[in-house]
Amino acid sequence: MDDETMAGFLAELASPAPAPGGGAAAALQAALGAALVSMVCNLTIGRPRYAEHETTMLSARSGADKARAEALALAAADARAFAAVSDAYKLPKGTDEERAARSRAIQTALVTAAEVPLRTAAVAAAVVGLCARIIDGANVNVLSDVGVAAASARAALDSAAINVRVNTAVMTDADARERATAALAGHLTSVATADSIVRAVGERIGS
């Protein structure tokens, strides 16, 4: 995926192949948000007018660069996890033993597959946190990009939540399901923060 063109990736997403799909899209929404946070930091760092925010911006840029790399890796990981679930469903189910082995393989693959959108949600929540940290010190010429970053991270949270639920809905291991659901709920508290950042940016631009 790293050496695929944007148009090529979107064409693959649009194709009848089920992967890449919504999992990769969610990761890319997070990556877009992370990239914009880096850009805003880059256009604020070193400007005398924003000198008092230098430390915040340097640390936020470092966090955003890492979040972008992780989100890109998650987009690729999602396709692999999807393939593992598909492969498990294709295992033989002729005998009782085969059926039991197949069920175990499916459940193991589902737990792993749910981990990818959970990590995407964690990265998206981190991007929202970075937006909140930089909004007051950002170069005003690119304040709008903080809002777009938060909107993109918000979409990643919504999307990851849907993708986690797709997996938890068919999980039979109640403990694994509850752990995933609880972790997701923690990340989703960032949705309200993202919305308030989008709103705040809109208001400041209009004024």
Added chain:
Amino acid sequence: MDDETMAGFLAELASPAPAPGGGAAAALQAALGAALVSMVCNLTIGRPRYAEHETTMLSARSGADKARAEALALAAADARAFAAVSDAYKLPKGTDEERAARSRAIQTALVTAAEVPLRTAAVAAAVVGLCARIIDGANVNVLSDVGVAAASARAALDSAAINVRVNTAVMTDADARERATAALAGHLTSVATADSIVRAVGERIGS
């Protein structure tokens, strides 16, 4: 941009170059949503179980394919429009005549620059409309992708709204400003529809 890799585009977005920026990101959010609608249609078309939705899916796929192409073109158009505004600001302002010419050039460039996010908002609203059309007839195995498509289009609407306002805030032509604001408000009615689709998908998956 068409022949740029995903990682390369994100690195450019993250860089201190002010373009590509939030405008291109908004267009890509819309493109991600459009691509997922195409995928869902592609995985529904031709399946006997969904035969009664065939016409809807064929028409939605055609609309989504067009929306994706337009969104990709808008991502590139945004960078060009941004460059035109920057260039206008760099015009000489030594004499009264130069200052007047510069002001006119800036205002013309701003109207054009506001048109790109307005068109992005229109494409995103169209994607939301496509999600609404396919949600009831979509292959249930990819219903989650309808929700991710709506979340992505919603981010594109929020982002485009911010980007339109960045331009209208500095427009001196009241008529142009009001036209842009009214057109934006029309597209933004799709935000509520997008939210209800994301919610409906979440509920149907959990059940």
